[in-house]
Amino acid sequence: MSLIRVHDKYFEPYLSxxxxxxxxxxxxxxxxxxxxxxxxxxxxxxxxxxxFSADLFKYLTIxxxxxxxxxxxxxxxxxxxxxxxxxxxxxxxxxxxxxxxEDIIDTGKTIxxxxxxxxxxxxxxxxxxxxxxxxxxxxxPVQIDYCCFSIPNKFVVGYGxxxxxxxxxxxxxYRLKEN
Numbered sequence: 001m002s003l004i005r006v007h008d009k010y011f012e013p014y015l016s017x018x019x020x021x022x023x024x025x026x027x028x029x030x031x032x033x034x035x036x037x038x039x040x041x042x043x044x045x046x047x048x049x050x051x052f053s054a055d056l057f058k059y060l061t062i063x064x065x066x067x068x069x070x071x072x073x074x075x076x077x078x079x080x081x082x083x084x085x086x087x088x089x090x091x092x093x094x095x096x097x098x099x100x101x102e103d104i105i106d107t108g109k110t111i112x113x114x115x116x117x118x119x120x121x122x123x124x125x126x127x128x129x130x131x132x133x134x135x136x137x138x139x140x141p142v143q144i145d146y147c148c149f150s151i152p153n154k155f156v157v158g159y160g161x162x163x164x165x166x167x168x169x170x171x172x173x174y175r176l177k178e179n
Contacts, residue, residue, distance in 0.1 A: 008156055008179075010080040011167075012174060015149065020173065024055050031129065039064060040096070042065065043068075045100065045111075048160050049101045049102050050162055052148075071110050091145075093123045098125065099127045100132055104132040106133075107140060110170040132150075132151050132161075133149070156174065157172050
């Protein structure tokens with residue numbers, strides 16, 4: 001892994017594909033154990049979680065369903081402070097065990113604004129599984145049940161995460177290079 005350029009910024013290697021996959025396998029094993037005999041519904045938040053969601057789902061051995069919604073709050077490398085729902089939930093979650101799949105939680109605003117909508121639909125249980133958490137950036141604390149990596153408050157790209165639309169297809173994770 002070497003330095004890469006996305007748009008006008010340079011990014012340095014942060015997490016390898018092997019490290020990411022191993023941690024996702026571990027999280028999948030925990031979910032398999034926690035949901036043995038159940039059939040949870042996974043709600044993947046697009047666009048960023050698509051790679052994490054696909055890989056996690058491949059490693060699960062329990063019966064499970066998945067659906068996708070689209071929420072957004074980023075423009076460039078900064079949060080806009082506004083959460084936009086572009087594609088909504090079209091499945092009844094009443095009485096279901098639900099696990100939200102998200103790529104990253106930094107300020108926590110996006111997920112904290114979405115949780116009440118789900119809670120109002122009265123799922124049996126509601127948990128959160130994420131690839132990345134930035135504890136230093138968290139302003140709206142949420143209960144994270146399954147977290148692959150806690151990372152410093154640095155902008156990252158790759159493995160589904162983008163910088164203005166580019167970089168999602170990179171298999172590894174890179175962080176913004178300091179000048």
